[in-house]
Amino acid sequence: MYKLYLADCAEHTKICLRERFYRHIFNTHFNLSFHTPKKDHCVTCTAYEIANAETRVTLQENYDRHIAFKNRARQEKNSDKIESVKL
Known part of the structure; x- marks a missing residue:
């Protein structure tokens, strides 16, 4: 998602946040987190x-x-x- 964010910032000529700060906002303000699932389910x-x-x-x-x-x-x-x- 961070790569999509960077692409969007580049497209709209916006200043991008560092990945660490991006994750912090996602985790604290939106109560979401990033992790790799242990097993995919079809x-x-x-x-x-x-x-x-x-x-x-x-x-x-x-x-x-x-x-x-x-x-x-x-x-x-x-x-x-x-x-x-x-x-």
């Missing part, structure tokens, strides 16, 4: 997790397919890592 998994029992029934098939695809992709990634070490 829309499919999140929708299934927050759905009630009735809705989960309709989402179940799509969710199962999604999990199978995710597991297959993880297996492929691991096998690619093993192959790259062998070379």
Whole structure:
């Protein structure tokens, strides 16, 4: 966000604040903070997790397919890592 702020200041020929002060204002005046999420969540998994029992029934098939695809992709990634070490 700070990079966007710098670009906006440059576009409108404004004086930019230092990143430290920018963060201070964001954290204190807006009660927001910056952090890197520990784990990203996709829309499919999140929708299934927050759905009630009735809705989960309709989402179940799509969710199962999604999990199978995710597991297959993880297996492929691991096998690619093993192959790259062998070379």
